[in-house]
Amino acid sequence: MKVEVLAVGTELLLGQIVNSNAAEIGVRLADAGLDHHHQTVVGDNLGRIADAIRLATSRSDALIITGGIGPTQDDMTREALSEATSTALVFDERYADQLRAFWAARGRDMPESNLRQAYRPAGAEMIPNPKGTAPGLRMHVGNTWVFVLPGVPQEMLPMVDNDVIPFLQSVSGEERSVVVSRVLRTWGESESKIGELLGDLYDASLNPTVAFLASAGEIKVRLTAKAATEGDARGLIEPVEAEVRARLGTRVFATDADSVEAQLIRELVARKWTIGTAESATGGMVAARITAIPGASAAFRGSIVAYDAETKTTLLGVPAEVISRHGLVSEEVAAAMADGAASRLGVDVAIAVTGAAGPDEHDRSAAGTMVVAVHTPEGTQARTLKMPGDRERVRTYTTTSALHLARMAVTGLAWGR
């Protein structure tokens, strides 16, 4: 089954945003074993959207369109689908009621223009959008299934996962096969080093295939197998996964969608330990990552962001003479912040971060010099990190590193070099 992707939006053509939607859908089509030969972008122009729909429906078995279904006048994908298929737009009373209910639940009046979203070409079915107001559409055009989805990734991707892909797999006339992926998440080595360690597995990889993906300091190794049944696919993955694990050892910290912060909370809860953070350069990002996990309250108590020298002393009890002797960006200050947070917050484990996130140097330390300390009942360790890149990258990567160092300290793993 050949599937293509059409993204609608002038902001894509102007380069104001990058078409990551098409890439995200591409990953999912590949995982589902569906062929994918074309991606197209057109602007908010009725004629060109309609032309693109005509071309795609002439050559592909399915077309996934993203964008152009918001409530404003420049959202024209519904009209273009209507024009390309010579089908009238009809008003869906049932969906209009859902829209009114959505707004009423927020205690607000719905602008009348929102009712644009309740129109659909006759013959198209509404696909529910659990994360937003614009429903998707599914329509059989000749021999091609056309899907219309919102451009907002947080709304669009769940609809691809839960609706579009299962539907395409169910109507696909091909030999049914399932694709199973296993993601081994690693931390502490570069992508090229992981690639070297697994080079021969990559070269030999057919089923399962081996792929590497870098994201914010972590390297994911993805094994993807295709077989008649899920059990068969898992059977193909198993020996390769065992070999990868044998070679990478404790660099592998989690599998699939598990995260370092979720794992950290589980390990703390298992020990009945509580946690807090003391942050300077990351400004609350470590606490924000931990509290993003539902149920974080089982271990997380609080955080103190102490941005200037004075606050580090008044709120965290870092002695002023430690700051003046070692500088704000030092392992001594980070350790004192962690110990101070443990005592002030009354927690067993405390993560502290100080540093120079950039763009300028901070208290005589170069931009990118970041220090993490972790206090546990067994003691306090500190580590200086040199982070490349801009302020955002430095803060994000340091946050990830701080969570990993805390996970290792809590579970008794050595930090290594």
Place this chain on the structure above:
Amino acid sequence: MKVEVLAVGTELLLGQIVNSNAAEIGVRLADAGLDHHHQTVVGDNLGRIADAIRLATSRSDALIITGGIGPTQDDMTREALSEATSTALVFDERYADQLRAFWAARGRDMPESNLRQAYRPAGAEMIPNPKGTAPGLRMHVGNTWVFVLPGVPQEMLPMVDNDVIPFLQSVSGEERSVVVSRVLRTWGESESKIGELLGDLYDASLNPTVAFLASAGEIKVRLTAKAATEGDARGLIEPVEAEVRARLGTRVFATDADSVEAQLIRELVARKWTIGTAESATGGMVAARITAIPGASAAFRGSIVAYDAETKTTLLGVPAEVISRHGLVSEEVAAAMADGAASRLGVDVAIAVTGAAGPDEHDRSAAGTMVVAVHTPEGTQARTLKMPGDRERVRTYTTTSALHLARMAVTGLAWGR
């Protein structure tokens, strides 16, 4: 002059990389005043690349192709251009010499396979690639100028800047023109309401065009004008911008790349006020957004994340009886958190957030019920928000709202209903 972009590479279809090349070229075409209506991606497949070239040369004045000109067997763009134009591939002895010299200068033997890069369709001219070995190509196909460039952005973009854009401008029959965009950022109204308020401007919009873009609770209004000079383009935008501002009033809070957090810091610095946060459900996200701004330290002092009831009392001084009487998710507790943070952090302005981020209810409040309070030297205000969506969306939108409510409180703007 209509220009389109074709990116070649199976890795783009698989989503292993995002097509940022097309976005980068799009920015440059807009800056040069060249129209740009289509972007396409195809994989490393001779027939499909050739078809895409035929389609583009049938409808556009210029086609920029990126990728598929490396030295390996899966690099087929040269062959596809030859096939699409029914032109023989010829060996360019002069370029072969350049390739040999490039390798010799690095003291290495050139693999024979690299000589693939010295072939070009008869009639195509080589474009030098100062940053790599694969030369570009320029070829006049019917009425369309076709450019073939490497896929590596660091090689491709200088060729676009130094060769393709100046060439297209020189052959363009049109008056030279520039495109200027102005983005007005709004907060506090839905996209559909903004669309209604500006409906007639949108309908009449030709030059400048009017477009709407929603992102994390803010709605952007983009005005884009095309004219002979930058001054003329700005002159076209000016009256429309004035009309948009007159209708939207204080809903417009910033222009272009400016952000609410940057503006908040500027307003604080202008008043010599300092700021801190007291966060529960957002777990540090408000502080993280503020400290993402370089120079935040001019106003930001610190933050206290108090996740459980006890910490709200010990760290922020919220009286236990206020908590037990009104519940953790209440305007009374939020206000006490803001006042407590102002006093404990020693700041003029404090933002407090409490709430039930979900997925479960929290202390008898439904998921999505969030409360923001802002303390300023003029007093403390609190506001209860009903946020739809999952935990991540609730936290992100609440963070944006909290920053806006603080900006309004600091600048003396009423919060409205």
